[in-house]
Amino acid sequence: MKYGNVWISTCQDCGENEGGYFCQVYADEEMSKEIDDFCIHPEDCDCTDEKEVEKFIEEYAKMYQ
Numbered sequence: 001m002k003y004g005n006v007w008i009s010t011c012q013d014c015g016e017n018e019g020g021y022f023c024q025v026y027a028d029e030e031m032s033k034e035i036d037d038f039c040i041h042p043e044d045c046d047c048t049d050e051k052e053v054e055k056f057i058e059e060y061a062k063m064y065q
Helices: 050-065
Strands: 005-014 023-027 034-040
Touching: 005 050, 023 050, 034 050
Parallel strands: none
Antiparallel strands: 005 023, 023 034
């Protein structure tokens, strides 16, 4: 999904971050030029609430604006 000047993909995480998300940041719409990745930990965000996850991602993406 596009957030400002970047595209970010998400998938549910596992292992020690189970219940959270693994996210990859791309410079292009084709998502072929990865520039960053990050995790959303369940203790940092209510990962059961899609709006909260979206808000977390939007805040993270601001560094690329």
